[in-house]
Amino acid sequence: MIKEYIVSSTERHSIWELAKEIFTHTSDHSDKTIFSNSLIVEAQLELKIREELYRLSRTGEYDAIIFRQLVDNSLIDIETPNKVRIRRNIDYIFEIIPLLLMSATGFPIAYEVQHNGRIINDVLPVEEFKNIDNSTAGVAKRFNLHTEDAYHNFPPDFIGLFCIRNNEKAATLVSILSDNIFTDKDYSSLFEKLFINQANAGSAQNYNYEVKRAILFGQKSKPNIRLNTARLPQIDNKQISSLLSSFVDILNENSQRVVLQSGDMIIMNNLRCVHGRDAFETDFSVEKRWLLRVLSRRDIAECLVEPFNVNVLL
Numbered sequence: 001m002i003k004e005y006i007v008s009s010t011e012r013h014s015i016w017e018l019a020k021e022i023f024t025h026t027s028d029h030s031d032k033t034i035f036s037n038s039l040i041v042e043a044q045l046e047l048k049i050r051e052e053l054y055r056l057s058r059t060g061e062y063d064a065i066i067f068r069q070l071v072d073n074s075l076i077d078i079e080t081p082n083k084v085r086i087r088r089n090i091d092y093i094f095e096i097i098p099l100l101l102m103s104a105t106g107f108p109i110a111y112e113v114q115h116n117g118r119i120i121n122d123v124l125p126v127e128e129f130k131n132i133d134n135s136t137a138g139v140a141k142r143f144n145l146h147t148e149d150a151y152h153n154f155p156p157d158f159i160g161l162f163c164i165r166n167n168e169k170a171a172t173l174v175s176i177l178s179d180n181i182f183t184d185k186d187y188s189s190l191f192e193k194l195f196i197n198q199a200n201a202g203s204a205q206n207y208n209y210e211v212k213r214a215i216l217f218g219q220k221s222k223p224n225i226r227l228n229t230a231r232l233p234q235i236d237n238k239q240i241s242s243l244l245s246s247f248v249d250i251l252n253e254n255s256q257r258v259v260l261q262s263g264d265m266i267i268m269n270n271l272r273c274v275h276g277r278d279a280f281e282t283d284f285s286v287e288k289r290w291l292l293r294v295l296s297r298r299d300i301a302e303c304l305v306e307p308f309n310v311n312v313l314l
């Protein structure tokens, strides 16, 4: 289920003060320094917010949570950049807020093959890429449902999207692996290691790791998922291939539209949800849609064998 949490004005104030303290008391603004500080003061986040993040990340009571009005949008007066930033610095106080919340779900991570390994990724439309499908820079076409970085050896456990602005009211699509998916058909083939997940065009071009994996894994009664429906794994067996497409149809039918507004944040369990985005229209101005994406993993020990691929701030 998706939990919706309306942040109170006291909580909003307290989170902002915490972020401001980290920002003003760090000598440099590299993501590494800011992260160390975030991890230490994350325990000072308001108790109710920490409780909700615990329910998301530890007990699994929620599959996703939306925090409404986490930040007073009058404090966000920065223009949307033309293109994604790749310098590994934290530029603004409000960027620390999604980092703080994600620190309560696990360790923030980034991929060296994306945005130069920057830990806070800009998600924004870019005019020259507007017709590219399944791209964060595209707008004219839908971004199909996927688990984040399904192709990667170490995909994130959680993905957070913090909305700086979304005047276009573009909808984020979220579909949860509900239990009733398994009532009408036998999906056991999807639990077999038969599938190769591909990265989307334009994303992670240098990462070419073709391991066959299962699409569904873990407990059969409440499985986890790893799948990119934008580039479905090719499978020769017609029966399994049609089973996969009927599974994707159900995910699409179950998907919910979430419109994030300035100051909102959604955090999804990347093992239980697939997400995407509707096509939308924008004028590509300095007021264009701008989200910040932060990823986290509960366990980073295994990422350290591939430090050249995963940016783990320690």
Ligand SMILES: [Fe+2]
Residues within 6 Å of the ligand: 146, 147, 148, 275
């Ligand atoms: Fe995504």
